[in-house]
Amino acid sequence: MTETSVASPPFTWAGFRHGALLSLAFGASSFVYGIAFGVLASEAGISMAEAAIMSATVFSGTAQMAVLQMWKTTLALLPVFFTVLMMNTRYFLMGAALRPWLGALPPGKAALSLFFLVDGSFVLAMREKARGMDDGAMLVGSGVISYAGWVIATLIGYGLGHKLGDPRVYGLDTILVLFCASSVAFMWRGRTLLAPAAAAAAVAIGVDRIGGGAWAIAVAGVAGALIGAAMHDARGDA
Amino acid sequence: MTTSADALTILAVMALAAAICRGGGFWLMRFVPITPRVRAALNAIPIAVLMGIMAPALLRGGIAESAAVLATAGVVKAGGNDLLAILAGLATVALLRQVM
Numbered sequence: 001m002t003e004t005s006v007a008s009p010p011f012t013w014a015g016f017r018h019g020a021l022l023s024l025a026f027g028a029s030s031f032v033y034g035i036a037f038g039v040l041a042s043e044a045g046i047s048m049a050e051a052a053i054m055s056a057t058v059f060s061g062t063a064q065m066a067v068l069q070m071w072k073t074t075l076a077l078l079p080v081f082f083t084v085l086m087m088n089t090r091y092f093l094m095g096a097a098l099r100p101w102l103g104a105l106p107p108g109k110a111a112l113s114l115f116f117l118v119d120g121s122f123v124l125a126m127r128e129k130a131r132g133m134d135d136g137a138m139l140v141g142s143g144v145i146s147y148a149g150w151v152i153a154t155l156i157g158y159g160l161g162h163k164l165g166d167p168r169v170y171g172l173d174t175i176l177v178l179f180c181a182s183s184v185a186f187m188w189r190g191r192t193l194l195a196p197a198a199a200a201a202a203v204a205i206g207v208d209r210i211g212g213g214a215w216a217i218a219v220a221g222v223a224g225a226l227i228g229a230a231m232h233d234a235r236g237d238a
Numbered sequence: 239m240t241t242s243a244d245a246l247t248i249l250a251v252m253a254l255a256a257a258i259c260r261g262g263g264f265w266l267m268r269f270v271p272i273t274p275r276v277r278a279a280l281n282a283i284p285i286a287v288l289m290g291i292m293a294p295a296l297l298r299g300g301i302a303e304s305a306a307v308l309a310t311a312g313v314v315k316a317g318g319n320d321l322l323a324i325l326a327g328l329a330t331v332a333l334l335r336q337v338m
Contacts, residue, residue, distance in 0.1 A: 088259035096261030171331035185314035200286035230309020232278035
């Protein structure tokens, strides 16, 4: 079976809306992290405009938090570049995983989908795809919700600074993890996923333990992919 | 609301790095034929990414977070929807953090 000339998937407003509505739950977590980032940014000697531009163009909490630390001390181009690159290696894998589905989209639509790509939207889109919903605009719709929450919250957090209480009290910091849990429960289709999932979890914990937290998700993704390929070979239907 | 030229250069470099990561994997797979074997590898990535996000967070978080994850997964398996499941998890973690 060749996949080189597959038709472009649908890309409609209905799909966009579907993704946007389903993503409101983890969009809230993006908002909470955005507030936290805004508060930290206000203390790091970066202007409000710079913080907003950063959130609007980089759209990556972990990478931005890391650069804030550098903003306070030594700021140099190359370390900043590699920090953001390392913190976001997981998107490299997610993009690869999206290729069979979105590869036939016109370049503009593909670029739009990738610009708004974020952990939660990837998870949601792959889950809905597994249930037979293959509208490509779903990914953009869910990404945009997180994006809007992230940028707006950056401004609010910067403006409010320390006047806020700790969102941890309400458990809001766990929303993304809970969203992942519900997605695992939805996506679980029996034994095939057990080995990749177990390997990914073990490897992620290992990487995190030795201090490579930024790499945990990316390494977990690679481990899962390798196990997936190995299981395919073991089934012998190559 | 001010920005310096230096800061703008830093911001541009950050945006570039983020774009390389978001677009790079997708672009690279243009040159890799998607055989059943490659497809099997790519299919395993979503669940692996989920585990990569969850596992370290749970280990760090402890009992409250783990109980919340079980509550969320339980509601999904019982046929509840997403939002309901996440709310159940949130209630669990908020409650346990108050008590512990």
